[in-house]
Amino acid sequence: MDLAKYPFLAEAGAYLRDKGFNLEQLGHPDWAPLVDKAYGRIVVASSGQIYGSDSRLENPDMEILSFIVAVILLKAASVQTLTRRFALAEARRAERYLQQDLWSSKKSLDLPLKIIRELFGVEVSVESDEFVIRVSDYLKRAVHFHEKEWKLVNRRVGSGHVRLTAHETVRLIRTELGQYINSRIQAVSLPQIPEAFQARVRDLVSLASRFSDAVVVSSDYPPCVKHAIEVLEKGENLPHSGRFLLATFLLSRGQTTDQIAPLFKNAPDYNERITRYQLEHISGASGRGTKYSCPSCDKLRSENLCFAVPECDGVINPAQFGKRRPRPNA
Amino acid sequence: MLERDAALVENAIKEYYFNHHDLIPVPPKIGEREFGYQKFNGGMTRHIAIRDIKELHLLLMRETPSDVYCSNAYYSFPSMPMAEKDWKGADLIFDIDAKDLALDCRPSHSVSRCGTCGNAAQGRHAACPSCASPKVESVSVACRNCIDESKKEVAKLAAILDGDLGISPADVQVYFSGNEGFHIKVPSPAYESLGSHERADLVDYVMFNGAIPEAFGMRRQNSAKSSLPELGEPGWRGRVASGIFGSRSRAQKISRQVVLEGYAAFQARLDGLKKTIGARVDPKVTMDVHRIFRLEGSINSKSGLAKVRAQDLASFDPFTDACLLGDEKVEVAACCPVPVRLRNKKYGPYAGERVSIPKYAAVYLICKGLASAV
């Protein structure tokens, strides 16, 4: 039951052995529905949705096996974008269960708290229906969120600890959950796969080509822009000012709205039509035709979006980053 | 600084370092710290690694630096360039400086000295009152009120560190900065690994920056349904309650009024409370995890006073307890329109006259640019 909620905790090889399966068997036509389910799990994830298991998890083995097979398909297809999206969506799915487990009753608290402690090193204690973590553990995670409610000053803090709801506790480790699942997938060594899987692997490769026109992150982007892209890639919420930075910067580097729009796909509140409309507005292609320029470093600093590195010296607007400039007198 | 002034001050500092080794404590993990120093009329030398306290004393004696710094961070390779040092952690530090507190007393002990005619006038002036030259520089001299107000900020900070952040007063080291403020150092394993962004949020916490009404029970819509914090609650909720209500007897009445005023007015109240309930520290200092910070026990060349530990803050008097240079008389030409109190003795006002005063007072005035060796 628990592995069905958190299939990434299962050690795939050992699990299959325990159940008396091997991959070759799973290649048999009888198991085609399983492979389809695994493929579906990836397709759902790639579109930014969360794969929904039947709510009572009546067939836990199918849940776990479909995850394992999905990982194998992803390994075989070897496409980073798909793997990242899959890890992210699986993290969101696990997040729901973690939250449910923390919510529901005392007896199921052990596992979610153990997952949080063992995977992420965050000690959570429970005090009168609230979850209590150390200030430093809180800060290391919450600083990546930009909403004001996550600032420490807007939290209930006492004796070096922060009090959180179940939802907030889980929200705090979302990114790490995604990274953890991703790292588990990376660590799997690709076995000899049954012929029956090959068709699905090819499907995945062609599915991935749909995402290939996404913006390439160039190493000569300033750290604030790289950070904004990272935030979006992790499926975190990037505040409006961060999206504005990203859009104006990439437009200034000659990218088109078609190239930029897919970047926002992972945002929790993504809406393609609105995103395109906003991008066209910023680029000056619609509305009054005003072309907006990149916000200044000062402005970004005040919005907590600046992550200056030594190469930022003398730069007052991200658009200048990496361009030749006269050396300031030191 | 004039050559002969620098020589006088340097000699006084050399004597201090020679006689007061005991006042320079061994910084913990000394071998993992980056040291730096400045000499009179010289630039900054950084990225120095020091193995032990002997080597540090030797450097102080050999170089007689005007100012000495030590990183609050510790590194695997402290003498390498920044990118290769391998940052391992840093003590949490806070800087409270009277000049940032916008106190009413400031003009009364500020002196504008003219770079053209050498005149020194009380107060802050854009141009020299005597010769109208715009080359004026303003300095601030010893003021008890500035110290008392800074101490209040230290006390606010210590209460927040203790009650909210779980840092007991025994783990909070308070130092007089050597000029007109305090440095607070917290060598706490719980916070040493925090990076710059985390520290920025932590400093917003102690300053009470960025608070939103929702966090204090005020609703944006339907504000009548708000439930404000109560007196005696821990952390900011309790401090906001006492900041707004004052006393228990007035709480209900004021609470109703605050709810009626609504969301925007409540935000304005929170912003207004910053100065009184927030600890007014310099955020840049706390956020900087690669800073080199004035070394404990060293002399501050802005004043000739030492950065020393204030064990008992209430009774600590920096103008006596940190005024540690020699007291034999030296002759200087002094031009200082306001009196300066050091070691419970008043010096000045001086109107460009030759006076014979103890070395610590002479150095103080020279460092402030208000006297010159003769």
Ligand SMILES: [Zn+2]
């Ligand atoms: Zn003048």
Ligand SMILES: [Zn+2]
């Ligand atoms: Zn004052």
